[in-house]
Amino acid sequence: MKSKLKLHGFNNLTKTLSFNIYDICYAETPQDQQAYVEYINKEYNAKRLTQILTEVVDIIGANILNIASQDYEPQGASVTILISEEPVTPTDSQIEESPGPLPEIILAHLDKSHITVHTYPEIHPDAGIATFRVDIDVSTCGVISPLKALNFLIHQFDSDIVTVDYRVRGFTRDVEGNKHFFDHEINS
Template sequence: MKSKLKLHGFNNLTKTLSFNIYDICYAESPQDLQAYVEYINQEYDAERLTQILTDVVDIIGANILNIARQDYEPQGASVTILISEQPVTPTDSQIEESPGPLPDTILAHLDKSHITVHTYPEIHPVDGIATFRVDIDVSTCGVISPLKALNYLIHQFDSDIVTVDYRVRGFTRDIEGKKHFIDHEINSIQNYLSEDTKSAYQLTDVNVYQENLFHTKMLLKDFELDNYLFGDATNNLSAEQRAQVTERVKHEMLEIFYARNMPA
């Protein structure tokens, strides 16, 4: 492993992790679709999201300065946490390209950051498809990459599709005055995912190394229709209907994964 970079003053690099998590379901009636949205609003309300982000703060060893949270009508929630600056000396495990810890193995630290989460339940007007999207942004300034929070966050949501973006901006100087536009090695966001996650998803990378831009898309491999049914649909579908719903749900997932409308 390369020796640690010796800096002149504070590390001024800004590292931002943004990712979107999608959960898909099918409900047979408008009433069940609405019940799904209400279930999501209760399961991932502002209080629950605050706890998840607070766990992230614990993982990265920061201090909370302020929490702003809001549940919305008729649906959705948002939480923003401002975290204090806290100079640290990083360990090798905190800066190497590897999965971050889960809550029972808190190792990482952070200089300063903000963390935000927003939820977006959505219902298809015709096809009985409901989609729950979670947008999470973790932005840090200092030695620790927010990618260390990725492993934990993915394990907190039932994710059918995940899109992850990571970028590094600004520059910092070493003790000889030379600019450094990134201070850690990274080949792929995938290297920050645990083995069980990588084996469960189809993974695709689009990276622009010279611009310090990294993008990974994830699509759940195993498809079991019963995991996507909500309400009366769990019991009332015939074999023919199950086949139709399977095709419909898979089509929805592929459109989200490839970010384009596809022919039916």
Template sequence: MNKLQLHGFNNLTKSLSFNIYDICYAPAQQQQAYIEYIDEAYNADRLTQILKDVADIIGAQILNIAHQDYDPQGASVTMLISEGDVTPPPNMNSQTPGPLRDTVLAHLDKSHITVHTYPESHPDNGISTFRADIDVSTCGRISPLKALNYLIHSFESDVVTMDYRVRGFTRDITGRKHYIDHNITSIQNYIAQDTQEDYQMIDVNVYQENIFHTKMMLKETELENYLFEKESNLSEQQKAEIEKKLRKEVTEIFYGHNYRRKKIKLADPLP
């Protein structure tokens, strides 16, 4: 493909919003221990390392890092980045999954990466949900979509929502405006095949506005993976009730609606 000759620099803004939800069953007597576990597993130091890896993948130089663990729970990290020193490879903008960590890919103009976490629990039914929001915003030639494959592998996720948007325009040497500089039909094209096979996926795209949205819900799950205390002595009736609560929580998050018990159409039963 012939390179586009620009008048000045590429000032397109490309923003990826990546949100994960991890659901767990932790009744009242376990909830404090669950929150403490989440705060330790996803503290500011670990989140900072994840963002450092993202910066490495997209070839960014880190200018500044601000991070904070919150009381009683949650953490945030904000990272300012600038362009790196590596020439972008020919397949930089191809619709393929990015690397998991080791390859530096491209230049970045000044931009940022942020992450915020939100552990929370239902007041009385034992369902706890951990949410992590990551935003990667870049200016110039590189798309943050190349970091998506690594981000998905960095968290255990029951539901994932992703939004990608290209804003602004860049002008070529003839004066013509270009509102996007790479082909994209779906965020799914940047997700590894083995991951796609594990999730039910839905797209909502507005091509004329360069807005792309993908949601993912884990297909097959085992109750044991949702119990905070794995060796819980539960009866078959208790297990069935917990499975119903978990299915309701996952389905409501995926579709973005609260459902009445009698009308809810739940996801496939847990095996």
């Protein structure tokens, strides 16, 4: 078994797992189209997407810094979660009561990276073709890897087509100062 790479200093090696998930169906009548919109709004609303991404944070071993979510009219949703590799401890100035009340959220923007999901449901007004696209990005720095969430994410969406892209950018240094452009193995 290969030993773990011992890192030194700041690690700017960014690993990003990107998904595009597509679902296509035929919704001929206005009632079918309305039922499709209701299905999308129920199954893929901001609350459910937040639950999915929160589980991803647990799977990859990250910590949540902040969550922003939004449902759109007539359909669609977006969620962004800022994450850190280590727990974030507030500074004295962040927990001091004067001159005003404590903030509800203590945010270190941007400690490690983020996880985002955006949905794009569409219905052709004449042809009855209904499509649903979900874009998901899990972007991390440090030792946490987005690949740990791969199977979980694929199984959270009822989809016809899935495209996956994995990118590694930047570099890190070992304790001897040597640059490394990859810090983990990938098993297919």
